[in-house]
Amino acid sequence: MVDYVLPDLPYDYGALEPSISGEIMELHHARHHHAYVNGINAAVEQLAEAREKEAFGSLSTLEKNLAFHLGGHVNHSVFWPNMSPDGGDKPTGELAQAIDEYFGGFDRFRAHFQANALGVQGSGWSVLTWDVVAQRPFIVQHFDHQGNVPICMVPLLMLDMWEHTYYLQYRNDKATFVEQWWHVVNWDDVQRRFEAARAQTSGLIV
Ligand SMILES: [Fe+2]
Known part of the structure; x- marks a missing residue:
């Protein structure tokens, strides 16, 4: 019995060029x-x-x-769906308001998220999450694919900082990779996840 299947990408392999x-x-x-x-x-x-x-x-x-x-x-x-060839720019609506409220504006959020990504030691992820306990967002680091994150975090925006994400194109220049990645962030998808998390997680754990 196969429980899990590989999802299709929502775009062609070359669609995110030149960023990836x-x-x-x-x-x-x-x-x-x-x-x-x-x-x-x-x-x-x-x-x-x-x-x-x-x-x-x-x-x-x-x-x-x-x-x-x-x-x-x-x-x-x-x-994969966190990215799009039509991505980039900034979040809007209630996600933008939450980023303003909890991170002091988009520019500070972006600086924090980027430093978080570049600071991952070894293989891991930089993640904007929704904490279902306090019903608020956080920026966290995942070690490997599963470490360092309490069970109450629902992912909204995930950036893969394993070397397989960038090394063939950017070598060890992680900072340029992350700068280019912002151009393909699909804020519509992040907004959708944010709305779904807020609507469904109240009272889920405590
Ligand atoms: Fe990966």
Whole structure:
């Protein structure tokens, strides 16, 4: 049984050029994301097998694989529609108001988010999240695909800072990559996620 499938990109591989090359997008989606989908399906199958045989000796490894591969699948599934060839500019409406209220305006938000991305140690993500406890946004770092983030955070905007996202095009110049990435941010998608999170998460945990 296959629980998870690789979603199609909402645009062609080359559609985000020149910000992100088509070669990177194809490798990233068809190889890297696909590997996480295969990984999570394998973990689900192996967990079922362990239960069936009551053989729990590898449980810690299986749980780590579950978190890593499901994290990779979910993060990339948010990352792709968070970008668009028609992206860029700034958020509007209530998302813009929330950014003003909690981050002191878009320019400060952008500076914080960018520094957050460039400060990721090793592989990880810079993420604008919705905290379902306080019903407010935060900027957080994900380590790998799943570490350092409490369970109450719903992702709104995710930037993949693993080297596979930029290295073929930008080498070690992460700052230029992030500068170029702002040109393809799909604020309509971020706004949609923001509205859905606010509408559905009140009282979800506390
Ligand atoms: Fe990635």
